[in-house]
Amino acid sequence: MxxxxxxxxxxxxxxxxxxxxxxxxxxxxxxxxxxxxxxxxxxxxxxxxxxxxxxxxxxxxxxxxxxxxxxxxxxxxxxxxxxxxxxxxxxxxxxxxxxxxxxxxxxxxxxxxxxxxxxxxxxxxxxxxxxxxxxxxxxxxxxxxxxxxxxxxxxxxxGRDQERHLEHLARDLLAGATPDVLLASVQRAGWQPPHTLTAVLLPAAQARPAYRALDPGTLVLDDLPDGVGVLLVPDADRPRLLRQLTDRTAVVGPPRPWKRASASYARAVRARSLSADIRDTEEHLPELVLSADVDAFADLCARALAPLRTLPAATARRLEETLRAWLLHQGRRDEVAAALFVHPQTVRYRMSQLRELFPDLASPHRVLELTLAVGLRAG
Incomplete structure (x- = not known):
């Protein structure tokens, strides 16, 4: 020049x-x-x-x-x-x-x-x-x-070269690349690895504006499919991070060791597909666990609750509701009655029906299956 x-x-x-x-x-x-x-x-x-x-x-x-x-x-x-x-x-x-x-x-x-x-x-x-x-x-x-x-x-x-290297590193992290590949990407990008990374999903247009308010070591991509952006936030103070994202449509994954950032990203992606209302995945772990394999969960529900399917629909709904309250309140009749707004004697009657339908109701394995089956169902 x-x-x-x-x-x-x-x-x-x-x-x-x-x-x-x-x-x-x-x-x-x-x-x-x-x-x-x-x-x-x-x-x-x-x-x-x-x-x-x-x-x-x-x-x-x-x-x-x-x-x-x-x-x-x-x-x-x-x-x-x-x-x-x-x-x-x-x-x-x-x-x-x-x-x-x-x-x-x-x-x-x-x-x-x-x-x-x-x-x-x-x-x-x-x-x-x-x-x-x-x-x-x-x-x-x-x-x-x-x-x-x-x-x-x-x-x-x-700056342009480093930005390209940082984006390449972020893609390697999301793809779950091997440690050797990740370390090579880190060296090219001149990036200091933190202890943990927390994935944040948000609309692509919000990614870089949000990034500017976060730790300068944050990695950002704003060209993922479906108009999605992702931030990988180092050693995040979770309450503070959630406050910083208050006005944004964000889903915050769990903190994970930096080489396993793909696990944080995967959970945020699954939470986003589960419900548009989820922001902090840590507050929705039961739903995320039970949605990990939708078909398996459906099969579990069908098998565990099969005895109820022999009853009229209204009766089955009442008994399932009672079974859920009984399991969640660990069989304490007065608490079950209060939760259902019925008399304790009504609870006793319904539980006698349930014990006839589920003879092994006292079995730990049966309790586990039924708890999973009814715990998150709307009835």
């Missing part, structure tokens, strides 16, 4: 002045680098060894290109491209643009002092020295702008 430097002046140095300045380039570059090391803390240890040599050569190249500009022998494109790449490289090195701008300011001051010290003895008139100063600092401004553009573009590219 080209970032051409503007010619900001008509200054054209004579050959004698340029020769004098070029002879001092190496010393000037060394002085610029040393000043940056001394005055810009992020570069204190970054300009030593091989990296220091590279930077010194880059500074000499920039200064040489600057002299080409000042003498009218260059267009400026190479300097802008180099500065742009330098900005990108600072992102890779983990440094902010503030550090690089600080280095440019220090470099401009030192370079101007050194170059002016060479230009004046070479006979550059005072009026041209002023233009020379203008060109020096305008050149640094152009380099700074090119580096800032490179820094911003690299950050944006890295």
């Amino acid at each position: 080209s970032h051409p430097l503007r010619r900001v002046t008509d200054l054209s140095l004579d050959a004698t002045t340029v020769t004098a300045l070029r002879s001092a380039l190496r010393a000037t570059a060394d002085e610029v680098v040393q000043a940056i090391i001394d005055e810009v803390p992020p570069y204190a240890n970054a300009l030593s060894g091989r990296m220091g040599g590279t930077i010194r050569r880059a500074v000499r190249t920039a200064l040489g290109h600057y002299l080409d500009l000042a003498s009218g022998n260059a267009t400026g494109g190479d300097g802008g491209d180099a500065a742009y790449e330098l900005g990108r490289g600072e992102v890779r090195a983990g440094r902010s643009m503030d550090a690089l701008l600080g280095a440019y300011r220090v470099g401009a001051r030192v370079a101007w002092r050194c170059l002016a010290a060479g230009a004046v003895p070479a006979g550059l008139p005072a009026t041209e020295v002023a233009k020379f100063a203008e060109l020096t600092f305008a050149y640094i401004d152009e380099l700074s702008a090119a580096s800032a553009a490179g820094h911003a573009d690299e950050l944006a590219a890295r």
Whole structure:
């Protein structure tokens, strides 16, 4: 990408002045680098060894290109491209643009002092020295702008790459990928695994707005089938999470170890298919257990309650209602009567009927089957 430097002046140095300045380039570059090391803390240890040599050569190249500009022998494109790449490289090195701008300011001051010290003895008139100063600092401004553009573009590219890697990680988690695959995805995404992840299902349009209010380590997908979005929230404080989602149509799964986030997602999906009214799956565990295998539950109900099917429908409903209350209140007759709004003697009569229909009503296995069969039925 080209970032051409503007010619900001008509200054054209004579050959004698340029020769004098070029002879001092190496010393000037060394002085610029040393000043940056001394005055810009992020570069204190970054300009030593091989990296220091590279930077010194880059500074000499920039200064040489600057002299080409000042003498009218260059267009400026190479300097802008180099500065742009330098900005990108600072992102890779983990440094902010503030550090690089600080280095440019220090470099401009030192370079101007050194170059002016060479230009004046070479006979550059005072009026041209002023233009020379203008060109020096305008050149640094152009380099700074090119580096800032490179820094911003690299950050944006890295942000897009990381977002893709995070989305890929979220898909691997929902798919229940193997630990090796998950760890590889984690490394690519630069994501810090939490202890647990909690899956939240909500309309796709609400996914990213909700995500912005949650832990920054939350993973988000908003392109699942049927217009559904999912959030995978790390180490969630459940009451707080539910409060944050109060105004959203959300289903919150259980917390699970992060490698088993697919289990939290699967439960949220099942809860959503079971009822539109479920928000916190932890409050609906019986329904979720009994809906895990709908056919098995239907078969259990049919077998366990088969004796009632021999009775008239109204009688069967009354006895099933009584059986449910008797099981849920553990056979305490007065409590059963209160729950049914009938007299305790009515409960005794109905229970005698039920014992005839279910001779093994005292069997733990029979009690378990009947409890499951009638516990969640409407009758």
